[in-house]
Amino acid sequence: MNARLIRTLLGAATLAASGAYTFVYLYRWEWNRALMSAAIFIAAEVAVMGSLLSHRLKVLNQRLDAREAAPPAPAEHTTRLERIRTSAPPARAPFAWLTRPDQMNVFVPVLMGAGVLLSGVAWVVERLARATVSPVAERGLASQLDGLALPAQGFATAESAPLDLLRGPVGRRT
Template identity: 45%
Template sequence: MRKIAYVFGALAAAGAGTYLVVYLYRWQWQRAMICGVLLLVVEVMLFGLVTLGRLNRIEERLRDTDRRQRELDARQEDVLTRLREPGAAREETRFRWLDDPADRTYVFVPVLMVAGVVLSGLAWVVQKAASATARPAERHLAGRLAVLAAPDPAAPGGLDELDDLPPLGAGSSRRRTARVTTVIALATALLAALIVGLANLTQTRAEDANENAATSVVVQVDLRGPEMTSDRRALAAQQIWESCRHSTAAPLRHAALGDLGDGMFAGVVRPALNEHDLMRLRGCLEDATLERAHLTVVAVGDAESGND
């Protein structure tokens, strides 16, 4: 599901970025700003998805680390128990003669009997002191040996999952290296082509002057709403036309707009506009922000000198 979201997000970002460049090239600023905002939203969404994925992976690693630590503690306790088994067996077999049945009689010299009791007490004290001081060493030794202990087959990640592991050195195969190299080369070529294309489109060039006398622009005005009268259309067309007179490099001093009927209007610009100014004027007219009004450039033409 996350991969599908990544794919759709990447496609949406690519589309928004492409139309952002297209609308900037056409001088349609409102549409360019909308695409820019959409691109920003998609980028924030992709950043959130990537961050969420990283956090999930960190959480999984923490759980895996806790599980491994618990398994290591269990192995350590197991090894410690095995190390203590011989000592416990010796403690059980110490002074077996004291457990003999009482019906047997022994002849002891009182002095030897007292000496034996004293020596036994001293031996018991030495044994307790030795066992108390040896426990940290045993635990340390068990911790070092726990790494060498075999994993529990029933535990997750035990012997049953060893067969699923890839062979040693499989990650650095030649095929993977070739694929990574090919992808990097293609990405570099696409990035270079994109940079060259944008530089070519956005390069400032000297415009050739238009030798014609005037430029005519035919536009159609569409209004959305219940009151779509001819007066409202004429007013909307005049407002849009006046707002776009400052979008060209050459000032449009003699730029009258006439009504042709049926929502069609014709504007005549003198002197004639060059290609760049005409593109800016078309972009401004079609990207107008007048409420409930949309203007479409139907035709553009130049009038030669001497024509009406």
């Protein structure tokens, strides 16, 4: 029995026992023991996962080492590969006209013309908006603030009446 098998069996047994006892202790209402058993389950789970990942990394490392140490490909393989490469269809080139610099004289004027046209449209829209908009918001605000305006004759008058004290500033307006 190698060490890896023993490790796997030990991990599986720990996982099974601690997981089962977590539920047993929960059933018995022994919460401290259930918590401890669950902690052991999590620790065993981490250990088993670490062992598995370590094994997988070791296998990958061995495979890479074997590939690097392998002898070069035989001549037949190289010939076959060369034949596949030569018979492959040419790669597709989207926007093929852009790959040739001698045809850029078409692209640039189109771009510039589109820019000029868009600038003209934006100028017209801006002029139209300036000519048609009216200060509606300011007018509404001014009408709402009418109620806060100061009385025309002020708060204090020269004549005093007996009820002025009770009326307050508004009462003395007349």
